[in-house]
Amino acid sequence: DGGITQSPKYLFRKEGQNVTLSCEQNLNHDAMYWYRQDPGQGLRLIYYSQIVNDFQKGDIAEGYSVSREKKESFPLTVTSAQKNPTAFYLCASSIVRGGYEQFFGPGTRLTVL
């Protein structure tokens, strides 16, 4: 089945540790996105990438880093510099030209203790 997978669904880390969230898609989409969602709030864009080896900061990139070495993969690292990392993280993908829809993964809920 085509889609976006994020793993793990729940992740716990100690404060001060870096953690990497996985996002893989087999939809052959060029564009991929990372969003953060806090309780009762909408989604906010962290980073996005429209092509391999290129990515742009979104609205809240501080304390996060990404890489895009393969078309299928767009991992997000939450660094120790992120002051409030506990949140629900969502990855999405889309085609670049001619597409209207972003497809979202199931999300990873990160809790930093």
Added chain:
Amino acid sequence: DAKTTQPPSMDCAEGRAANLPCNHSTISGNEYVYWYRQIHSQGPQYIIHGLKNNETNEMASLIITEDRKSSTLILPHATLRDTAVYYCIVRVYTNFGNEKLTFGTGTRLTIIP
């Protein structure tokens, strides 16, 4: 992207039509109206989009006023599975990239048995 205003919550009886309003009074001529929904703890799901004409697909209908300052998403026969947060998003669509979506807090729709 233009800002949108939605009621924070709505109820609808199962089997009835659910009408979700959205105000976007500062919308520009080249901005589209998109609707997504998010079922609890899942990734958002695209529903429909439009520019100025009314649109219908297998999930819903989108009615955009003639002045384009507001729109209504209609779920014709609501079921319990339609209980979700519905987001109205206004953004420019370009053929060069499917850029970020700006999510507000949306409308929490509860379908009552």
